Amino acid sequence: DIQMTQSPSSLSASIGDRVTITCRASQSISTYLNWYQQKPGKAPKVLIYEVSRLESGVPSRFSGSGSGTDFTLTISSLQPEDFATYYCQQSYSTLPITFGQGTRLEIK
Amino acid sequence: EVQLVESGGGLFQPGGSLRLSCAASGFNFGGYWMHWVRQAPGKGLEWVSRINSDGSNTIYADSVKGRILVSRDNAKRTLYLQLSSLRAEDTAVYYCATVPPQQWLAPYFDYWGQGTLVTVSS
16 A cells, blocks of 8 residues: 655644645655645545646645655645645555545644 | 535444445436545544446455445435444544546545444444
8 A cells, every 4th residue: 555644743823824734655656646625524625636736716825746755735825714634645556545644734 | 516415324333234325416427436435533534445437346445345335326326335344443424525537547536425424333
């Protein structure tokens, strides 16, 4: 199985801050890396697919980069609605599809 | 509007079995591959299963293999998950999710249901 490791596991930041979350794969996954946002009690929502492609309707303050084993999700200027948990997911190998453990983004 | 509505969750005995349903609307259900993803309370996301569009091919996570059967009825626009020999570690919210047609071989999940909570406890 491909292991996905996110860092940090939790993060405190303020409105307007620039935030970066990192995801590392245990082997190369090319550009098959997706990011989700999940708020308490809600289903996850896809933000970015294939490293850097913004899902329709997602604000442009979200961006992604990377390739191979190391990837980042960046929020350029935090808004109140961005406080949530973020997950990366690899789709290079579909048996199984694997997610990172999550990064909880909290208000400082 | 795409809608996925899971049902069938509840409290189940260890060793028992369950069947979850996912009712789909707002898209051509019969043309889409579907997935199940679960989330234990306070934990991360765990992929469970994938079924292809006509139901002829399924794949499962090792954690449920041998205990799970995923099927679909395209005429009823409904996806099913049957899980037997239930264990405490099966306790989770179970989500069904779709994948965009062009992404079936490298999937990301663009639509999710609201989830249904399964609790396995005596």
